[in-house]
Amino acid sequence: MTMTTKSDIRSPEVDDLLHVLAEMDDEDDVFALLEDMFTIREIRETSQRLAVARMLADGKSYAAIEKVTGASATTIARVSKCLAYGAGGYEKAIALLQ
Numbered sequence: 001m002t003m004t005t006k007s008d009i010r011s012p013e014v015d016d017l018l019h020v021l022a023e024m025d026d027e028d029d030v031f032a033l034l035e036d037m038f039t040i041r042e043i044r045e046t047s048q049r050l051a052v053a054r055m056l057a058d059g060k061s062y063a064a065i066e067k068v069t070g071a072s073a074t075t076i077a078r079v080s081k082c083l084a085y086g087a088g089g090y091e092k093a094i095a096l097l098q
Contacts, residue, residue, distance in 0.1 A: 020033070021033075045075075048069050048070070048071050049071075049075065049078075049079050050090070050093060051068075051069050051071075052065055052069055052071050052075065052076055052079045053082075053083060053090040053093070053094060054094055055068065055069070056076070056079060056080055056083055057083065057090075057091075057094050062076050062077075
């Protein structure tokens with residue numbers, strides 16, 4: 001099994017997506033793009049991960065997070081790992097929501 005690195009993921013296409021998201025300033029436009037690009041399930045799962053990150057940052061227990069969000073222990077652990085060792089994206093997102 002090979003490990004995917006940031007440099008493996010970053011491409012001109014990814015940069016285009018980043019540019020589009022960074023330039024959109026209307027939530028309805030962003031939602032329309034998400035609807036076109038992702039399945040309803042993917043949007044819900046991604047949103048759930050952000051909710052999990054917020055609750056972890058607030059010090060909530062795994063059990064409380066699972067009860068409120070419906071996220072699995074595996075998802076909660078994955079988000080927790082990203083909060084501890086990730087690129088800092090969740091922290092920046094959470095700061096935008098405060």
